[in-house]
Amino acid sequence: MSFGFTEEQIMLRESARDFIADQAPVSQLRKLRDNKDPIGFSQDVWEKFSEMGFTGVLVPEEFGGMGLGHVEAGIIMEQIGHHLTTSPFLASSVAAVTALRHVGTAAQKNTWLPKLASGEVIASIAIDEKAKHRPAQVALRATPTDSGYTLNGVKTFVSNGHVADILIVAARRAGEPGDSEGITLFIVDSKSQGIETERTVMVDSQIAARITFKEVKVGVESVLGPVDSGWETLSATLDAARAAAAAEMLGLSDEVFDRTLKYLKERKQFGRLIGEFQALQHRAAMLYCDLEITRSLVIHAQKQLDASSLDVSRAVSLAKARAGRTATLAVQEAVQMHGGIGMTDELEIGFFMKRARVLNELFGDTNFHIDQVAAQQGY
Amino acid sequence: MSDQSEIDEFRTATRAWLRSSCPPKMRLPMRSEDDICWGGRRWTYRSDDQRMWLLRMVERGWTVPTWPKEYGGGGLSSSQANVLAEEMANLNCRPPLMNFGISMLGPTLLKYGTHEQKLEHLPKIARGEIRWCQGYSEPGSGSDLASLTTSAQDNGDHFVINGQKIWTSYADQSDWIFCLVRTDPVKKHTGISFVLFDMTTEGVSTRPIMLISGNSPFCETFFDRVRVDKRNMVGGLNSGWEVAKYLLMQERDMIGAMGEATTTLSVSQTAKKYVGLDAQNRLEDIQLRAQIAEFDLDEAAFRLTLERIAAMQRTGEVNPAMSSMLKYYGAELNKRRWELLMSCGGSEHLEWESERSQQGFAARSWLRIKGNSIEGGTNEVQLNVIAKRILELPGA
Numbered sequence: 001m002s003f004g005f006t007e008e009q010i011m012l013r014e015s016a017r018d019f020i021a022d023q024a025p026v027s028q029l030r031k032l033r034d035n036k037d038p039i040g041f042s043q044d045v046w047e048k049f050s051e052m053g054f055t056g057v058l059v060p061e062e063f064g065g066m067g068l069g070h071v072e073a074g075i076i077m078e079q080i081g082h083h084l085t086t087s088p089f090l091a092s093s094v095a096a097v098t099a100l101r102h103v104g105t106a107a108q109k110n111t112w113l114p115k116l117a118s119g120e121v122i123a124s125i126a127i128d129e130k131a132k133h134r135p136a137q138v139a140l141r142a143t144p145t146d147s148g149y150t151l152n153g154v155k156t157f158v159s160n161g162h163v164a165d166i167l168i169v170a171a172r173r174a175g176e177p178g179d180s181e182g183i184t185l186f187i188v189d190s191k192s193q194g195i196e197t198e199r200t201v202m203v204d205s206q207i208a209a210r211i212t213f214k215e216v217k218v219g220v221e222s223v224l225g226p227v228d229s230g231w232e233t234l235s236a237t238l239d240a241a242r243a244a245a246a247a248e249m250l251g252l253s254d255e256v257f258d259r260t261l262k263y264l265k266e267r268k269q270f271g272r273l274i275g276e277f278q279a280l281q282h283r284a285a286m287l288y289c290d291l292e293i294t295r296s297l298v299i300h301a302q303k304q305l306d307a308s309s310l311d312v313s314r315a316v317s318l319a320k321a322r323a324g325r326t327a328t329l330a331v332q333e334a335v336q337m338h339g340g341i342g343m344t345d346e347l348e349i350g351f352f353m354k355r356a357r358v359l360n361e362l363f364g365d366t367n368f369h370i371d372q373v374a375a376q377q378g379y
Numbered sequence: 380m381s382d383q384s385e386i387d388e389f390r391t392a393t394r395a396w397l398r399s400s401c402p403p404k405m406r407l408p409m410r411s412e413d414d415i416c417w418g419g420r421r422w423t424y425r426s427d428d429q430r431m432w433l434l435r436m437v438e439r440g441w442t443v444p445t446w447p448k449e450y451g452g453g454g455l456s457s458s459q460a461n462v463l464a465e466e467m468a469n470l471n472c473r474p475p476l477m478n479f480g481i482s483m484l485g486p487t488l489l490k491y492g493t494h495e496q497k498l499e500h501l502p503k504i505a506r507g508e509i510r511w512c513q514g515y516s517e518p519g520s521g522s523d524l525a526s527l528t529t530s531a532q533d534n535g536d537h538f539v540i541n542g543q544k545i546w547t548s549y550a551d552q553s554d555w556i557f558c559l560v561r562t563d564p565v566k567k568h569t570g571i572s573f574v575l576f577d578m579t580t581e582g583v584s585t586r587p588i589m590l591i592s593g594n595s596p597f598c599e600t601f602f603d604r605v606r607v608d609k610r611n612m613v614g615g616l617n618s619g620w621e622v623a624k625y626l627l628m629q630e631r632d633m634i635g636a637m638g639e640a641t642t643t644l645s646v647s648q649t650a651k652k653y654v655g656l657d658a659q660n661r662l663e664d665i666q667l668r669a670q671i672a673e674f675d676l677d678e679a680a681f682r683l684t685l686e687r688i689a690a691m692q693r694t695g696e697v698n699p700a701m702s703s704m705l706k707y708y709g710a711e712l713n714k715r716r717w718e719l720l721m722s723c724g725g726s727e728h729l730e731w732e733s734e735r736s737q738q739g740f741a742a743r744s745w746l747r748i749k750g751n752s753i754e755g756g757t758n759e760v761q762l763n764v765i766a767k768r769i770l771e772l773p774g775a
Binding site for chain 1: 771
């Protein structure tokens with residue numbers, strides 16, 4: 001397999017890097033946090049994401065997007081990780097677009113993809129219901145009616161769910177929580193009667209939502225994909241989102257590692273640069289190796305997604321599991337090696353630690369994905 | 380014809396040739412170093428199949444596919460060599476020949492040797508006629524290799540070498556040695572030369588060292604007034620350290636990749652066999668299951684990293700010190716693999732002499748592998764190299 005980027009991909013990375021470093025650095029996240037911004041991201045930046053084509057990266061050209069793949073989405077996610085840019089990109093432009101692209105009807109695609117590509121509509125995915133990500137445990141009930149379905153239940157940890165115009169909801173029409181059969185996906189207008197949204201500011205200063213569905217009526221046209229057999233689309237959607245989260249963690253880890261290395265080369269104690277101490281040199285070298293080895297998995301997962309490989313779930317689980325572990329190590333080493341200053345809110349390192357924690361939990365943590373890998377291997 | 384169609388054609392032809400030329404027994408997984416064909420003057424083939432497979436590959440130059448044809452190689456481009464490697468992997472073909480001439484000295488001579496030196500030595504390596512060993516470490520010079528004291532006294536057209544090497548892999552079975560000697564007693568790194576000589580030269584003797592595995596893959600090697608012609612010096616007087624470092628990088632790549640090359644037991648398969656599965660098809664030992672899954676994760680990641688770095692090496696966009704990363708991580712991974720395999724096998728893997736255990740194959744391998752993080756530069760030295768050459772940390 002080839003690991004190299006094409007010229008176009010290198011150009012995309014450079015434009016994403018320059019734009020995000022300039023327009024959406026960590027200081028912006030701090031400002032949004034300190035101002036208790038109700039939206040939690042800069043609408044200006046989101047509009048520029050649209051102008052640059054980022055919001056349509058995965059949307060086919062016939063629907064007004066760039067028609068690119070997960071490698072390209074990952075390139076953008078990595079830069080987002082470097083600067084902790086907050087936006088609905090992951091939930092809307094990656095996850096929701098993947099679900100629609102995968103299984104949407106012509107009408108659904110025509111209605112939503114152009115608007116998602118332009119960024120004028122924001123979507124999110126509503127999967128989790130409890131503290132830990134267990135997608136097969138979906139319990140939110142879809143009860144058939146004369147004209148469609150009624151939804152009842154609770155969703156949690158819905159990224160940017162407080163501003164999403166539409167929600168892709170995993171519901172159970174048949175079977176019991178724990179069955180992968182019986183799950184149906186719906187596209188639901190977030191303003192529908194019976195939906196109650198609680199805005200939840202998370203530890204990383206990004207915003208999610210806890211959403212209650214009480215007798216929410218939806219028509220048959222809102223069913224996304226096959227009834228009761230939504231598991232495959234749900235998995236494909238989650239895999240895209242997981243690979244994107246892994247890419248963000250990789251970018252985040254690279255960033256904190258760079259900052260830590262820089263600090264080791266300027267901070268003096270005992271009359272010496274602390275980077276001269278072998279105890280720290282070896283830890284830095286080990287972290288470097290860990291990062292490089294995780295990088296291979298993240299690229300591999302993106303390529304497998306683009307190739308629609310049969311091995312894609314395993315590749316994504318490997319990437320998400322290891323990126324989570326690497327990011328956890330990178331941020332902890334960063335705080336420790338910065339010493340007391342690393343504990344202050346003034347330094348930006350803490351922001352990375354908080355985001356790493358959220359990303360690790362999002363769509364399955366390291367343990368969840370390692371367990372998946374073992375189960376797939378038959379042990 | 381486009382490059383791609385040429386490559387496709389090469390792939391088809393290669394596959395057909397391998398299918399008809401590689402004996403079925405040479406397509407069974409190699410279990411250990413014992414199954415490797417090392418070659419050399421004293422080599423006894425393990426089977427006719429092993430001999431035939433080597434001869435057929437030698438004829439095409441495919442024991443060393445990318446070396447130039449005039450030196451016994453296959454003259455393949457790197458993309459053709461990749462295809463060959465992939466097709467061999469798909470058919471489970473064993474490498475026809477593996478030794479330090481192929482993996483270490485050959486690439487070094489290609490870079491630093493004179494045309495005459497290449498003509499003299501490379502074809503014999505390619506054909507498996509000469510087996511080489513490595514005279515690097517000394518009793519007083521391990522991690523601090525450049526402090527070596529084996530001396531080469533200038534005697535006009537030749538050197539006279541006195542001293543001792545240690546941890547010389549298979550010195551007792553090798554035909555020639557590539558050896559670091561001191562040609563300037565004052566200067567440390569710039570007082571070392573790189574010489575080649577025949578192990579049957581008068582004054583060379585070897586003594587095998589028994590290891591904790593009960594085997595003796597390493598030797599002490601003694602030089603008592605050994606006469607070495609100056610035309611057998613590679614890279615110029617007192618310039619041997621640069622040559623030595625280049626060769627070390629080849630060695631690190633080799634050790635790093637070693638865990639992947641020989642198909643040893645699969646950890647999870649071994650666990651299923653001895654530990655067993657519960658009603659939900661999970662390993663009975665839930666802690667072991669988690670450890671194995673972590674290992675599988677890291678192994679998959681490492682394998683992809685080997686591919687990624689190899690691809691980067693071909694386009695030249697890689698820091699040469701990356702080989703230290705592969706050596707460090709590959710060695711740690713291999714040690715983990717064998718700790719887990721010992722855990723999986725329980726008392727079955729503790730047997731040391733029985734037929735059933737293949738004379739303690741698992742236990743001896745587990746012990747042998749501990750050397751991976753010591754040989755070829757300890758892992759601590761590799762971390763120093765990464766800190767200095769890649770991370771550019773001060774004073775490292």
